[in-house]
Amino acid sequence: MRITPSAAHRGEATAAQATKSLGHHSLTPYLFILPFLVFFVLFRFGPSLAGLGIAFTNWQAVRPPQFVGFANFQAMLRDPLFGAAFTNTIFFVAITVPALIIISLGLAIFLNRAIRGRSIGRLAVFMPYVVMSTVVGVVWTWILDKDFGLMNAYLNIFGIQDVPWLVSESTALFGIIITTVWWTVGYNVVLFLAGLQDIPGELYEAARIDGARAWAQFRFVTLPMLAPTTFLVVMLTVINSFQVFDQAYVMTGGGPGTSTLTLVQYIYTTSFQFQKFGYGSAIAMILFVLLVLVAFIQIRAYRQGYEGVE
Amino acid sequence: MSKRTSRIVWYAGLVFIVVLALAPLVWMLSTSLKPEREIISTGIRWIPESPTIEHFTEIFTKRPMTQWMFNSLFTATAATILVLVLDTLAGYAFARLRFRGRGVLFIIILSMLFVPIQITIIPLFILFTRLGLTDTYWALILPVGANVTGVFLMRQFFLSIPAELEEAARVDGASTLRILVSIILPLARPALTAVAILTFLFTWNSFLWPLIVTRSDSVRTLPVGIAQFLSLRPGMVQGQMSIGQSMAGAVAAALPPIIVFIVLQRYIIEGISRTGLKG
Numbered sequence: 001m002r003i004t005p006s007a008a009h010r011g012e013a014t015a016a017q018a019t020k021s022l023g024h025h026s027l028t029p030y031l032f033i034l035p036f037l038v039f040f041v042l043f044r045f046g047p048s049l050a051g052l053g054i055a056f057t058n059w060q061a062v063r064p065p066q067f068v069g070f071a072n073f074q075a076m077l078r079d080p081l082f083g084a085a086f087t088n089t090i091f092f093v094a095i096t097v098p099a100l101i102i103i104s105l106g107l108a109i110f111l112n113r114a115i116r117g118r119s120i121g122r123l124a125v126f127m128p129y130v131v132m133s134t135v136v137g138v139v140w141t142w143i144l145d146k147d148f149g150l151m152n153a154y155l156n157i158f159g160i161q162d163v164p165w166l167v168s169e170s171t172a173l174f175g176i177i178i179t180t181v182w183w184t185v186g187y188n189v190v191l192f193l194a195g196l197q198d199i200p201g202e203l204y205e206a207a208r209i210d211g212a213r214a215w216a217q218f219r220f221v222t223l224p225m226l227a228p229t230t231f232l233v234v235m236l237t238v239i240n241s242f243q244v245f246d247q248a249y250v251m252t253g254g255g256p257g258t259s260t261l262t263l264v265q266y267i268y269t270t271s272f273q274f275q276k277f278g279y280g281s282a283i284a285m286i287l288f289v290l291l292v293l294v295a296f297i298q299i300r301a302y303r304q305g306y307e308g309v310e
Numbered sequence: 311m312s313k314r315t316s317r318i319v320w321y322a323g324l325v326f327i328v329v330l331a332l333a334p335l336v337w338m339l340s341t342s343l344k345p346e347r348e349i350i351s352t353g354i355r356w357i358p359e360s361p362t363i364e365h366f367t368e369i370f371t372k373r374p375m376t377q378w379m380f381n382s383l384f385t386a387t388a389a390t391i392l393v394l395v396l397d398t399l400a401g402y403a404f405a406r407l408r409f410r411g412r413g414v415l416f417i418i419i420l421s422m423l424f425v426p427i428q429i430t431i432i433p434l435f436i437l438f439t440r441l442g443l444t445d446t447y448w449a450l451i452l453p454v455g456a457n458v459t460g461v462f463l464m465r466q467f468f469l470s471i472p473a474e475l476e477e478a479a480r481v482d483g484a485s486t487l488r489i490l491v492s493i494i495l496p497l498a499r500p501a502l503t504a505v506a507i508l509t510f511l512f513t514w515n516s517f518l519w520p521l522i523v524t525r526s527d528s529v530r531t532l533p534v535g536i537a538q539f540l541s542l543r544p545g546m547v548q549g550q551m552s553i554g555q556s557m558a559g560a561v562a563a564a565l566p567p568i569i570v571f572i573v574l575q576r577y578i579i580e581g582i583s584r585t586g587l588k589g
Contacts, residue, residue, distance in 0.1 A: 029409035029412075032399045032400065033415070039455035043456040044430060050436075051429035110323060115320060126579070138556055138559075139338045139557070139560050142542055143334055150334075153354045190579055245518060249537060253543055271432050271435075
């Protein structure tokens, strides 16, 4: 959707004239907004505020909630399970995000060439993303099976011994990381391809005339022109990675031990298996703060990058 | 590198990528068609030696696969229709109608994009428990109505339509709703398609909330059924499924969206590029 400033401006101007003719006390706009607003307040805005409130209570299933101040947050500091969930999630994000960005950018550049057959490549790369997360989990549990899995069978061909993948504490998280990269890389490829197609071809032509080779073209044309897209893709990937749950739930359920316990998995178990709503909400708040923090850092870095260019 | 060799390298790369992307799905299909003793054998065999559909018949008779599928299909369709109605009205108001508090309200709505849904699920669960609506279709459909992205997408699209069209109709005395339905909506088909596809996919794939709020097979959605009964996770006793049956269930769940995707790929990809970038 391309919105030229002039079109948007025109829209605003005539909308203003239109409202004049309708009179200022018209109820119509409110009637248009109201249905959505009811849903929004009941199921999104209200629960968000309530979640913030519940984080400061000791609410266990049927007993009425008590205000406990920061007790839940203090308890987290002494909770080894929370520590494991926190570390695992950060580790997962730190590996998955760069992997997903680099691989998807590479694939997008590769598939952006005007050659016959590229549409098949795009279709194939995006295909895994269409499959629902829990099916992906089931299938990859089988592929990563220690004894009969496809992965180890191929690794054996290259002389690599059987990797225990999901049944060992040291490799289980990597199994989930590989699964996640395979599953979601196509989504980023689609976003990057859309960004690449917006770069005017003349820029590359000019760079070629100036004698820029492939790497220089990538470094000085593609990367800077793609910056807004990259910013967005990184943001979305970070947000999604912090919320990893479905695949891990199906493949390991947090185990073995606590080696694949993630923040969302821990929120789920605390709140819905142990009925500790207060503590669960407090962990959810930590997740929220992490997301806001990372978004803030990214926006700063992005702005500074731009000022550097100008 | 000559033009020809670079072409060959490119095609080799393409084949490599396609194989890597599709191999796990083909392996799933291949396993689902093998008898159990062939599954538990070392060595890689892509084409089943003695193919069988026994796992498929068992999975469909032993587990309510069709019921789960229906539940997913029904709730995703209902939620999509709900979102289209709500978001068209709200998006149009935010794009074209003037009212007090419009700017602030829009910012509050957008800011919710940053709040992870995990914060809302505990209050939502308590709310639906109080209403006595857990384990019903209502619990699966209603919360989708609060979808923020759709409002944003519809608003952006309406802003891009020249306002002269509506102006003429307004001079003729048409009501706002009339203008929206008969002039704007026919033009908004690309945006409506994008919002519809995204909402449908979101609801169809959604897992955490349905996992929490459903208990019985008459309401349970496909992702939850798969996770609870087909998981091959070590120590998962609930399922007791054989590998062949799990893969058959996975194929049955994966195939419909893959077919739909191949048919509608242009719209789906457009929808995603739009939300991601141009929105």
